[in-house]
Amino acid sequence: MAKENAACVLLRLSQVEESKAAIGRSGAIPLLVCLLESGGFHAKKDASTTLYSLCMVKENKTRAVKAGIMKVLVELMADIESNIMDKSAYVVSVLVAVPEARAALVEERGMPVLVEIVEVGM
DSSP: HHHHHHHHHHHHHHHHHHHHHHHHTEEEEEEHHHHHHHSSSHHHHHHHHHHHHHHTTTHHHHHHTTTTTTHHHHHHHHGGSSHHHHHHHHHHHHHTSSSHHHHHHHHTTTHHHHHHHHOOOO
């Protein structure tokens, strides 16, 4: 429960523009990626929203890619049961602004997943 509460606090702090870079430098991004991968539904939801907000800052996009976020996001987008497919795609839409994220998306086989989402409209 403490992890979920901390993610919620980081979510609130990430809404303040001046905090985004500082949160990224603090080492929180790899931990949020881990929570996105293995947390419960609400933890994943808060982690994805926090990561979306933090990744408005370019250097945080790079940090997230280095932390392995694209693998996690592709898995969540491919899993209809995850119930955060749309939030995951939303985070991907912000990340692909940097070349590292685009390359990671292709490497993690994310393109067919995106095409399937568009095709099937999950």
